[in-house]
Amino acid sequence: MQIDITDLYFTYPTGVEALRGVSLHIAPGEQVAIIGQNGSGKTTLVKHLNGLLQPTRGTVRVGDWLTGEHSVAQLAARVGYVFQNPDDQLFKTRVEDEVRVGPLNLKLPPDQVDAQVEHALDLLGLVERRDLHPYDLTPAWRKRVAIAAVIAMNTPIIVLDEPTTGQDHATVQELGRVLAALRGEAKTVIAISHDIDFVATHFSRIVVMGQGQVLVDGAPEAVFAQTDLLASTYVEPPQITRLARRLGIDAAVYSVDGFVEQLAAQAGPQMRRRR
């Protein structure tokens, strides 16, 4: 399902102008990462997708719906939103019950609810933890429950607000696998993340925000080449990109594989033999 955001402005009642003319088209099945400094408007932007916020000016379209013409409950069938803080989202006393809330609210047939809950528990590695109380889990595992609760709704669009914050290395890798699975199901995914290495590894489109506007929007190699612009919104290119630059590698490098390739190309036959 596609998303069309046109010239979106949003001002909080306090007078803070959080979004200042954002336009974005996201195609069905696309996976997009949003990065940018704290307070640049990332969360404000995605809260427009499920109607939690309505534009001060401009329009947000989800599929063929203008968000202003549909309720938050209706939009929940199209856009699943994993909150920045899982504790804003979780309120049941059992992991499985938590994951069941969303599909039950969508009033799906019982068989389908069961199937979607099992799929989500399985995808997030929660099958053996289904009977636990979410608050007996570590914050990293609670985040998994929050993600599973949204995946269980089987919405065509999934928004992940900071899925990597506070996660250990294993969970971040696990998230990469979840993204790949969602790609296989042709889900549209929008993920906000401060973890630039995660973003560079898993996303082919990156939107950089600064002060309520989109500063750059494109493939990682194009985005990470804009060093000055990134610095203006306090984003550092991935470590591997910085290392490549320090070594005098001119080509855009943003992954370990790309780095090895460029190094081999520059070092000549001797290095290639060792690979």
Ligand SMILES: Nc1ncnc2c1ncn2[C@@H]1O[C@H](COP(=O)(O)OP(=O)(O)OP(=O)(O)O)[C@@H](O)[C@H]1O
């Ligand atoms: N409920 C609110 N009331 C008033 N101002 C708000 C509210 N929520 C956010 N803001 C302000 O709007 C601006 C954008 O905030 P937003 O939370 O969208 O940024 P963000 O990019 O998600 O930041 P972070 O990376 O810290 O999560 C900031 O100046 C913030 O202080």
Ligand SMILES: [Mg+2]
């Ligand atoms: Mg935020």
